[in-house]
Amino acid sequence: MISQNKVFDTKVLRKTVLDMAFAGSTVHIGCAFSIIELLAVLYRNHLRYPDNDPQALDRDYFILSKGHGVMAQYACLRELGWLKDEAFTGYFADGSDLKGLSDSRILGLEVTSGSLGHGFSVGVGMAMGVKLRGTNQKTYALVGDGEINEGPIWEGALFAAHHELKNFMVIVDENGFQAMGSTQDVLKLGSIQAKFESFGFEAITIDGHNEEAIDTAIKQLWASASVSPKALIAKTVKGKGVPFMENNNIWHYTRLDSETYAQALSSVSESEQ
Amino acid sequence: MRAAFSDTLVRLAKADPNVLLLTGDHGYALFDDFRRECPAQYINAGIAEQNMVGMAAGLARAGFRPFVYGLAAFIPVRVVEQIKLDVAHDQLPVIFIGDGAGFVYSHLGTSHQSTEDIACTRAIPNLAIYSPADRFEVTACMEMAYHTKSPVYLRMGKSDRGDVHIALPELKAGSMLEAKSGKFNDIAFIATGSLVRTAIDIAAATYPDATVWSAPFIKPLDSQQVTAICKQSKVLVVLEEHSVLGGLGSAITEIASEFAPIRILRIGINDRFSHYCGTYEYLLKEHGLDRTAIELKIQDFLAAN
Numbered sequence: 044m045i046s047q048n049k050v051f052d053t054k055v056l057r058k059t060v061l062d063m064a065f066a067g068s069t070v071h072i073g074c075a076f077s078i079i080e081l082l083a084v085l086y087r088n089h090l091r092y093p094d095n096d097p098q099a100l101d102r103d104y105f106i107l108s109k110g111h112g113v114m115a116q117y118a119c120l121r122e123l124g125w126l127k128d129e130a131f132t133g134y135f136a137d138g139s140d141l142k143g144l145s146d147s148r149i150l151g152l153e154v155t156s157g158s159l160g161h162g163f164s165v166g167v168g169m170a171m172g173v174k175l176r177g178t179n180q181k182t183y184a185l186v187g188d189g190e191i192n193e194g195p196i197w198e199g200a201l202f203a204a205h206h207e208l209k210n211f212m213v214i215v216d217e218n219g220f221q222a223m224g225s226t227q228d229v230l231k232l233g234s235i236q237a238k239f240e241s242f243g244f245e246a247i248t249i250d251g252h253n254e255e256a257i258d259t260a261i262k263q264l265w266a267s268a269s270v271s272p273k274a275l276i277a278k279t280v281k282g283k284g285v286p287f288m289e290n291n292n293i294w295h296y297t298r299l300d301s302e303t304y305a306q307a308l309s310s311v312s313e314s315e316q
Numbered sequence: 317m318r319a320a321f322s323d324t325l326v327r328l329a330k331a332d333p334n335v336l337l338l339t340g341d342h343g344y345a346l347f348d349d350f351r352r353e354c355p356a357q358y359i360n361a362g363i364a365e366q367n368m369v370g371m372a373a374g375l376a377r378a379g380f381r382p383f384v385y386g387l388a389a390f391i392p393v394r395v396v397e398q399i400k401l402d403v404a405h406d407q408l409p410v411i412f413i414g415d416g417a418g419f420v421y422s423h424l425g426t427s428h429q430s431t432e433d434i435a436c437t438r439a440i441p442n443l444a445i446y447s448p449a450d451r452f453e454v455t456a457c458m459e460m461a462y463h464t465k466s467p468v469y470l471r472m473g474k475s476d477r478g479d480v481h482i483a484l485p486e487l488k489a490g491s492m493l494e495a496k497s498g499k500f501n502d503i504a505f506i507a508t509g510s511l512v513r514t515a516i517d518i519a520a521a522t523y524p525d526a527t528v529w530s531a532p533f534i535k536p537l538d539s540q541q542v543t544a545i546c547k548q549s550k551v552l553v554v555l556e557e558h559s560v561l562g563g564l565g566s567a568i569t570e571i572a573s574e575f576a577p578i579r580i581l582r583i584g585i586n587d588r589f590s591h592y593c594g595t596y597e598y599l600l601k602e603h604g605l606d607r608t609a610i611e612l613k614i615q616d617f618l619a620a621n
Binding site: 100147148153154155158160161162163164165166167168169170171172173175176194195198199201202205 | 336356359361362364366367368369370371372373374375376377378379380397398401402405406
């Protein structure tokens with residue numbers, strides 16, 4: 044049973060990201076927007092935090108391995124009441140807590156990321172711990188498609204399959220871009236589903252902005268009788284929700300000014316759910 | 317020394333089922349007892365050190381007490397970033413065992429020789445560095461690492477140099493142990509790991525009044541104790557089977573320069589790789605770390621005073 048009972052309206056989450064990105068004059072907006080629906084579905088329907096406690100010993104583990112999307116996670120933690128509004132209006136103020144990349148000292152963030160290819164292995168370790176304990180906690184590690192250039196991802200994939208970590212799920216945000224260009228141009232990935240399948244994962248590819256499809260796929264993977272670890276490949280759009288940011292990789296590094304902020308807010312509020 | 321390591325690990329694991337041993341496909345004979353006594357607590361993570369350290373962080377977060385074992389050339393050197401970010405940042409109770417530090421793998425060449433591991437890890441906050449000299453220090457260091465519940469890098473070097481203590485010493489974090497008693501004197505010795513035995517032998521033969529201190533801790537290091545030793549000596553000789561850059565000699569010199577400047581001879585590996593291979597003793601000679609070469613260095617240093 045999910046205790047949070049919150050809406051996680053994706054329009055609200057995107058608005059929160061825009062507000063904080065503008066307040067902090069920060070980057071990585073596109074990275075956050077591609078995972079909004081994934082996070083909304085996970086927090087709304089799947090992640091169990093008994094008593095709404097981010098430190099509950101029997102919680103599910105959600106690891107944002109691609110720390111560059113952390114603003115999307117901050118927006119969800121705000122919905123949960125774990126982060127206060129002041130943290131958003133004062134984003135990047137001197138002496139403030141919330142950093143531009145995830146930091147595990149923030150309640151609700153399980154790992155410190157930003158250096159890529161770390162969180163996946165930490166998640167595999169957590170899932171191994173869950174298996175040794177014999178509990179039924181789920182561990183999710185959300186990685187970027189650029190991030191899976193990193194070798195430790197594939198070291199961890201071998202381990203997860205060998206040890207039949209059936210309660211471990213990697214979610215790949217396949218938005219097709221990394222910092223300096225398209226994944227196709229930088230380092231071709233081929234079929235991510237086929238890669239994880241060849242490592243022994245049970246994998247499904249879905250539209251990562253279709254909340255119903257995300258929810259169904261997660262349920263389907265967990266319902267499997269297989270002892271394999273799971274892989275959910277989410278085809279997403281970097282910058283999703285704001286037309287001038289979509290598939291425009293300059294929004295990995297571009298900062299909002301008053302004009303683009305207003306335009307983006309208006310796009311988000313007018314968009315279809 | 318290796319038997320003491322294995323015995324202590326088995327004892328800790330039997331007493332606490334949360335203790336896990338992770339190895340990167342190393343330690344074949346060393347872990348026979350552990351695998352027999354605690355098979356469910358043994359994880360061979362494969363030849364995949366980066367993932368192994370990340371997993372150790374995840375296991376620690378899930379309430380386990382991982383010991384991560386590898387050769388010092390790989391644990392910690394290959395995984396410095398995982399140690400920093402995944403483990404030390406949040407002070408997770410993971411213990412790293414770097415075996416075969418220094419020139420132990422004398423025939424295998426640069427890939428397996430670890431002469432920069434202390435320098436690579438000393439500046440990582442929250443990470444303690446232990447460097448035991450004999451079987452007694454190994455046992456005491458393992459116990460202390462387990463009980464501190466924060467990250468520790470335990471450096472194990474050449475293991476058959478002989479005892480430097482006659483019984484299990486009582487450790488105090490950061491403190492050096494008297495390995496050979498002496499008087500307040502012109503010259504004092506501080507050594508760590510494999511070179512403590514050498515320092516004792518040299519002092520006993522040539523500088524009978526000198527005290528020899530064994531440093532089982534590179535970090536933390538008791539600066540008051542170091543200062544007191546410096547104030548009571550005219551010159552200090554620091555010995556380690558590690559680069560002269562960034563190791564124990566550097567750490568002692570940093571403290572001395574601030575609180576009690578004296579002349580300090582740092583004996584260690586000069587800033588270069590091994591040219592050749594051979595026995596361990598051969599390689600010590602190649603790098604001027606055999607007893608004869610060290611004695612000459614000390615004589616020259618004293619003569620230049």
